Amino acid sequence: MALPLLVLQAGYSGPQVGLLVAVSALAQMTARLFMGAWMRLLPDKSFVVAAGALLCVSCLLPALSTAIASFVVAHLAQGVARAFFWTGSQTHVIRGDVPVVRGLARINLASAAGLLLGPVVAGWVGERSLAAALLLGALLAAGAVLPAMLLDRLPPFVVPEQRVPGRIWQRAGVDAGCWAGVAGGAWRGLLGSFVPVALQGARQSSTTIGILVSMANVAQLVASGAVGRLRPEAMVPAFAIGSLACGLGTAAVGFLAGEPVLCAVALAVSGLGAGTLQTVGPAVATEAVDPQERGEVIAATGTFRAAALLVAPLGAAAVALVAPVSVALVLGGLVAGAPVLFTRRLRRHVHS
Numbered sequence: 001m002a003l004p005l006l007v008l009q010a011g012y013s014g015p016q017v018g019l020l021v022a023v024s025a026l027a028q029m030t031a032r033l034f035m036g037a038w039m040r041l042l043p044d045k046s047f048v049v050a051a052g053a054l055l056c057v058s059c060l061l062p063a064l065s066t067a068i069a070s071f072v073v074a075h076l077a078q079g080v081a082r083a084f085f086w087t088g089s090q091t092h093v094i095r096g097d098v099p100v101v102r103g104l105a106r107i108n109l110a111s112a113a114g115l116l117l118g119p120v121v122a123g124w125v126g127e128r129s130l131a132a133a134l135l136l137g138a139l140l141a142a143g144a145v146l147p148a149m150l151l152d153r154l155p156p157f158v159v160p161e162q163r164v165p166g167r168i169w170q171r172a173g174v175d176a177g178c179w180a181g182v183a184g185g186a187w188r189g190l191l192g193s194f195v196p197v198a199l200q201g202a203r204q205s206s207t208t209i210g211i212l213v214s215m216a217n218v219a220q221l222v223a224s225g226a227v228g229r230l231r232p233e234a235m236v237p238a239f240a241i242g243s244l245a246c247g248l249g250t251a252a253v254g255f256l257a258g259e260p261v262l263c264a265v266a267l268a269v270s271g272l273g274a275g276t277l278q279t280v281g282p283a284v285a286t287e288a289v290d291p292q293e294r295g296e297v298i299a300a301t302g303t304f305r306a307a308a309l310l311v312a313p314l315g316a317a318a319v320a321l322v323a324p325v326s327v328a329l330v331l332g333g334l335v336a337g338a339p340v341l342f343t344r345r346l347r348r349h350v351h352s
Contacts (some may be wrong), residue, residue: 001119002126002133003062003074009067009130020075025310027079032303035087036168036296040158044095044295045151047088052145054081059138063131085144087302091295095154095287102237102284105228108279112221116214160290169300173288176239176342180281180303183246183336185308187274190332191216193313195253196265198325202257214262216271230280239280240343245273247337254326270336277339284346308335 004017035047061070064180093103126133164171169178191213199209230238247271256263258271282301286294312335316328 001069002076002122002130002137003058005126006062006066006130007071008133010071012068012071020071022310023072024075024079024082025306028083028168029075029079029303029306029310031080031083032087032299032306035083036066039087039295039299040156040175042151043156044088045148045153047084048092048151049145049149050079051085051088052141052148054084055079055141056138056145056267057333059141063138080221081305087299088293090282090302091298092151092154094282094294094298095291099232100286101279102228103232104279104283105224106224108224108275109221109228112224112275114218116217116221116346139326157292157295160292163290163293167287168230168293168296169278169304170286171347174285174297174300176339176346177283177285177288177297177301177343178279178304179339180239180243180277180285181305182308183243183305183307183339184274184278184281185310186312186332186335187246187250187270189309189312190250190329190336191314194316194325194332197320197334198254198257198320198329199263201325202246204257204260208260212264212267216267217269219268220275223272224279227276227279235284236343238276238282239346240340242273242276242280242342243337243340245269246277247273247333247335247340249273249333250336251330251333254324254329257326274336281339290314 004021007017007020039045039047048338052078058074058081061074064070076141089107090104092109094100096103098106117168121134122137125136161250168174196209196213199212227238249266249268249272252266253263253270282298285297285301289297312332316325317331319331
């Protein structure tokens with residue numbers, strides 16, 4: 001949160017902030033495209049260590065210099081750090097002794113807690129100095145390197161002897177997980193862009209907008225934690241319900257923006273759906289492949305999420321040029337609910 005605010009404070013324009021954010025998203029998506037191959041060369045823990053170091057750099061550089069080069073490098077490092085952290089940490093977790101969905105739920109719950117606390121701390125410190133907020137971020141990122149180095153050193157993945165031909169994201173189960181990533185990315189992208197726009201257009205106050213968006217984030221956190229308790233036979237129904245909740249809740253926000261209570265319900269429903277898909281999606285995808293392909297699958301689902309995170313706000317912006325924001329959110333809801341179309345194929349695969 002502090003980084004774009006510092007860009008504005010340094011005298012750069014809003015469109016330049018948007019361009020820098022796009023640079024970060026593209027860096028993340030590009031890194032994810034290559035991670036399946038890289039994890040056959042390096043242990044997954046090495047990516048978590050590198051993520052902490054890169055995130056430290058992305059916070060430290062702009063705190064020391066507000067030159068445009070510092071901001072570009074910071075956003076590039078931030079994007080690659082996100083790709084390394086999510087893919088490396090989720091891959092490490094699913095190779096442990098706990099069930100896949102429980103391990104993913106734990107890490108998603110921890111990250112969601114950080115997502116809630118981070119902006120609050122950054123805002124409090126940033127009121128005094130945005131540079132100080134970024135220095136604090138650099139310190140926390142550097143502090144994460146040590147525990148990452150203490151993770152078990154699991155061997156790099158190898159190519160299975162009998163690998164199924166074709167693209168891995170097209171396989172039954174993996175395709176469902178990838179589309180769950182699309183839904184989660186679209187939801188997150190719209191929550192940070194056109195949901196506040198719709199609420200502001202309905203003349204809601206800044207405080208109300210903040211509370212409503214936070215409720216969506218809290219709902220996602222709750223769902224991410226609760227899904228870890230599901231039994232294997234409940235995974236497919238949870239996938240279907242999560243898809244419908246994410247899609248319908250997102251689509252309803254634009255029409256309910258003038259009614260804070262009803263809008264809060266819609267956002268909470270969408271958050272519960274997004275949190276469910278965030279955990280169940282990668283879980284069903286990794287269960288559908290050979291254990292040596294799980295790193296590649298995590299990278300694939302993350303790539304789809306990163307792409308949706310970038311494209312959804314841009315697509316909504318294009319729609320909003322010719323139609324009301326509520327229409328843009330309905331189309332976003334259709335994308336967020338699209339994984340439900342894979343339920344029947346996923347059920348057949350699970351029972352085969």
